[in-house]
Amino acid sequence: MADLFGSWNSRIRISIIILFVGFCSSCCCSNSRKDSSSIHSLLRSMGLPAGLVPKQVKSYTLGENDRLEVYLDGPCMAKYENRVIFESVFSANLSYGSLIGVEGMSQEELFLWLPVKDIIVNDPSSGVILIDIGVAHKQLSLSLFEDPPDCNPQAALRNPLRKRRDFESLR
The missing domain is CATH 1.20.5 (Single alpha-helices involved in coiled-coils or other helix-helix interfaces)
Structure with missing residues (x-):
């Protein structure tokens, strides 16, 4: 027994x-997540709209210094008010209500592609999001970013800016 x-x-x-x-x-x-829907939940919990990143997120990591890295299958183009290109890796410093030091995201402005620097929601009740594109600060409606957009990989490949970057990287 x-x-x-x-x-x-x-x-x-x-x-x-x-x-x-x-x-x-x-x-x-x-710190390494495979579930793409959890990135959208993470953004919401940090006072940001879920639609700042596309539906097609493969995975993401959140490092020690709150550096958020979002991984996509490849570059793709999404449409908000203007067209936006996401590179294969989109990253930024994540804090409540902001993504600072954004890398891997460009926005079309008057036929120019400008890199997005910062994304800030100072007051969610205002319904406004601030997008810093270096030469200007744009205030857009938060409602544009409520739902994650579809991201088209073929459209990003046809972008002339990407071709120029690829050529420069070969030199």
Whole structure:
């Protein structure tokens, strides 16, 4: 009888150890996410609209210094008020209500493609989002960014700016 309970207790201990190791490994690796819908939830929880990133997010990471990196299958173009190109990796410093130091995102303005620098929602009740494109600050309606847009990879490849960048990178 003692052997039966001893064997059963050791099985419980092993199960508890396995669960603990599994829990610890999930905590250690929690910065890397595969579920693209969770990026949209993360943005909402940080006071930003979910539609700032497209539906086609493959994965994302949130580093120690709150550096958010969003991974797509490739460059693609989305439409808000104007057209926007996302590179394969879109990144920014994430804090409540803002994405600062944006990299990998360009917006079309009067036939020019300008890099987006910052995205800020100072007051969600105002219904306004501020987009800093370097030479100007645009105030747009938050409603434009409520839902994640579809992102078209073929349209991004036809963009003349991408061709020029590719040529420069070959030199």
